[in-house]
Amino acid sequence: xxxxxxxxxxxxxxxxxxxxxxxxxxxxxxxxxxxxxxxxxxxxxxxxxxxxxxxxxxxxxxxxxxxxxxxxxxxxxxxxxxxxxxxxxxxxxxxxxxxxxxxxxxxxxxxxxxxxxxxxxxxxxxxxxxxxxxxxxxxxxxxxxxxxxxxxxxxxxxxxxxxxxxxxxxxxxxxxxxxxxxxxxxxxxxxxxxxxxxxxxxxxxxxxxxxxxxxxxxxxxxxxxxxxxxxxxxxxxxxxxxxxxxxxxxxxxxxxxxxxxxxxxxxxxxxxxxxxxxxxxxxxxxxxxxxxxxxxxxxxxxxxxxxxxxxxxxxxxxxxxxxxxxxxxxxxxxxxxxxxxxxxxxxxxxxxxxxxxxxxxxxxxxxxxxxxxxxxxxxxxxxxxxxxxxxxxxxxxxxxxxxxxxxxxxxxxxxxxxxxxxxxxxxxxxxxxxxxxxxxxxxxxxxxxxxxxxxxxxxxxxxxx
Numbered sequence: 001x002x003x004x005x006x007x008x009x010x011x012x013x014x015x016x017x018x019x020x021x022x023x024x025x026x027x028x029x030x031x032x033x034x035x036x037x038x039x040x041x042x043x044x045x046x047x048x049x050x051x052x053x054x055x056x057x058x059x060x061x062x063x064x065x066x067x068x069x070x071x072x073x074x075x076x077x078x079x080x081x082x083x084x085x086x087x088x089x090x091x092x093x094x095x096x097x098x099x100x101x102x103x104x105x106x107x108x109x110x111x112x113x114x115x116x117x118x119x120x121x122x123x124x125x126x127x128x129x130x131x132x133x134x135x136x137x138x139x140x141x142x143x144x145x146x147x148x149x150x151x152x153x154x155x156x157x158x159x160x161x162x163x164x165x166x167x168x169x170x171x172x173x174x175x176x177x178x179x180x181x182x183x184x185x186x187x188x189x190x191x192x193x194x195x196x197x198x199x200x201x202x203x204x205x206x207x208x209x210x211x212x213x214x215x216x217x218x219x220x221x222x223x224x225x226x227x228x229x230x231x232x233x234x235x236x237x238x239x240x241x242x243x244x245x246x247x248x249x250x251x252x253x254x255x256x257x258x259x260x261x262x263x264x265x266x267x268x269x270x271x272x273x274x275x276x277x278x279x280x281x282x283x284x285x286x287x288x289x290x291x292x293x294x295x296x297x298x299x300x301x302x303x304x305x306x307x308x309x310x311x312x313x314x315x316x317x318x319x320x321x322x323x324x325x326x327x328x329x330x331x332x333x334x335x336x337x338x339x340x341x342x343x344x345x346x347x348x349x350x351x352x353x354x355x356x357x358x359x360x361x362x363x364x365x366x367x368x369x370x371x372x373x374x375x376x377x378x379x380x381x382x383x384x385x386x387x388x389x390x391x392x393x394x395x396x397x398x399x400x401x402x403x404x405x406x407x408x409x410x411x412x413x414x415x416x417x418x419x420x421x422x423x424x425x426x427x428x429x430x431x432x433x434x435x436x437x438x439x440x441x442x443x444x445x446x447x448x449x450x451x452x453x454x455x456x457x458x459x460x461x462x463x464x465x
Contacts, residue, residue, distance in 0.1 A: 201246075
């Protein structure tokens with residue numbers, strides 16, 4: 001009896017530990033785990049690395065059993081992939097689909113938290129009409145195989161699209177798919193709606209900047225202060241390219257009569273590239289990925305899909321040193337093969353939970369009190385131009401924070417100056433975005449201070465650094 005109770009206690013403890021692990025990660029932040037490399041660390045080491053971060057999901061391009069096994073009992077969601085070459089047999093033979101599920105899902109589920117199967121990658125824009133015509137039948141047979149294994153609804157079936165499926169996406173309200181894809185997409189979207197599966201897309205502001213390398217475009221792509229882009233179709237001013245691209249997809253879906261969930265399978269920025277490439281740099285990569293992560297954590301959503309952060313898989317976990325193409329293709333990794341960070345974008349759990357500042361031991365015994373961290377505020381540096389402060393103000397208020405105190409009659413309206421209004425908005429944006437130092441940068445025009453800038457009835461939100 002004692003042994004039985006001990007086993008039950010151990011089981012309950014393991015469940016609680018797994019629940020804690022899941023709670024400390026963020027389900028909407030994912031990462032791509034590509035394997036076109038000859039220097040990657042063992043899957044078990046990668047699993048431990050992922051558990052030390054707030055990454056909640058991992059996307060594989062295939063279904064590597066060693067990786068799937070290594071992620072068992074971590075709570076991390078796993079998106080696996082069926083190769084483009086598997087589409088014809090999946091489409092023509094339901095038994096092939098059953099065998100695929102039997103080999104790649106059933107031996108590992110549910111210990112390994114497989115959440116979605118992506119059938120093919122960027123098939124619609126591949127130009128291969130044979131694959132395009134067989135894509136939906138392959139997805140349907142995969143879904144039927146899951147249902148036969150009593151996993152229908154537990155594991156979703158989707159496919160990944162490039163942004164090239166869109167004929168137009170700017171402004172976002174004009175988003176529409178290329179006419180040659182519409183019939184196939186309508187049938188596919190009906191499948192996704194019926195199964196509750198996401199429409200999965202690969203938006204890359206990096207490529208948008210490469211095709212329009214102006215300074216204002218770079219700031220727009222990197223979530224940095226900028227003048228924004230006005231969409232006359234909705235009267236919305238977009239403050240970053242990611243939101244604009246995703247909302248362009250949303251508009252295209254609505255134009256076809258569908259409002260299925262959207263997931264971002266890939267997005268990222270390379271930290272280096274060839275000498276003739278525009279945009280790759282350590283600074284730009286850190287700004288894009290760091291600001292994107294904070295944007296997701298803010299739960300602001302996009303203007304057309306507010307209040308929720310869609311599942312977004314960063315590209316990529318590691319560099320893939322065997323990938324062909326320009327140098328940037330081999331420089332998207334957030335981590336190095338030795339498991340150290342290429343650059344810090346605030347994914348480490350230890351970074352998010354900074355230990356409290358120690359307090360001196362009192363000489364006279366007193367009742368113990370909680371140790372506190374230093375409270376800080378984000379304010380403009382001295383000497384910043386009014387134009388830059390106005391850009392900071394527009395950017396911060398465009399990210400969904402409550403700027404109503406700056407309106408006439410509001411507690412912080414007076415003094416009615418750009419400098420005063422910008423200071424309030426910049427601080428509120430910083431405080432509402434996980435207090436990551438990246439969110440008190442504003443193109444190097446802001447700094448953190450321990451001096452409370454509140455005045456009269458205008459209260460500046462403060463928080464621990």
